[in-house]
Amino acid sequence: MKGYKKYAIGSLVCFMAFGLMLSSASAFWGFGKSKKENNANYAGAVANVENENSKITTPTITVISPNGGEILKSGKTYKIKWKSRGLERSSFVNITLTAFREDGSQEKALIATYVFNKGVFNWKVLDNIPANVVFKIRIDSQGYIAEDESDGFFSIISKVEKPQITVISPNGGEVWRVGEIQAINWQAKNIPSDSRINLEIFKDGTDKEKATAIYHGLSANITSYKWTVSATAFKKYRILIKVVANNGIYLSSDTSDAPFSIVGSPR
Helix, strand or coil: CHHHHHHHHHHHHHHHHHHHHHHHHHHHHCCCCCHHHHHHHHHHHHHHHHHHHHCCCCCEEEEEECCCCCEEECCCEEEEEEEEECCCCCCEEEEEEEEEECCCCEEEEEEEEEEECCCEEEEECCCCCCCCEEEEEEEEECCCCCEEECCCCEEEECCCCCCEEEEEECCCCCEEECCCEEEEEEEEECCCCCCEEEEEEEECCCCHHHCEEEEEEEECCCCEEEEECCCCCCEEEEEEEEEECCCCCEEEEEECCCCEEEECCCC
16 A cells, blocks of 8 residues: 555656647647737737838838929029938938920929938029920939929920021921032021030931931030931931020920921942
8 A cells, every 4th residue: 555655746847847848839829829929919910010011111212392383483593392201311312303295295404413411492484495395393312212393294484586597498398319418508597605406317207306416415506517428318308406404495496397208328
């Protein structure tokens, strides 16, 4: 009987020890809890992670002005304003002016780069403003982490007369031969001295925006250019002449009134 009691007591001790281990494991791994309780704990952990992630601010920039509907005057100084989130005031932004023409084409001109992100920039509007154009301001952070543009179009009224350019020749009906030297002539009025003249050619009946360059960058005071005819023969063409401001925006343009012909090499 003494041996039996000793064995029983030892078994009880072992059983109690095993039970304690099982209870500890259950507490650590979640054994013994209901599936509903475990799911609730997991959902709570995920929610905590999502809440932490939501605290991370996505960088944004919002243009405040000009933001659409304003009428600015050339030669005057205006404040370009914006606000930002998630970007340091010591960081830099670029400011771009986009011109929208009636034919749907666009031209961009950089106003300023490496501007401190302080939310305001003093902009003196240029005098050389093209006709029949509306504008938007675009601001982007260095690296294009954040960007925004005016919600609507604004206008700029020029205080100077509009630049004008008129194609004189070829203006329709001429027959030029490949390899010949021919003069392209035009008239210019109110052309800014720091602007440039671009000469281009395009096939009659095609989009002039796809014109091919003959020469870009002629001085504003030039009104004639001698061209060695080099286009594809036996086609009808028109000449396109553009006046380009020093900031890259087109101020004025004109094309031949009617097509002219280019034929084979000189006899």
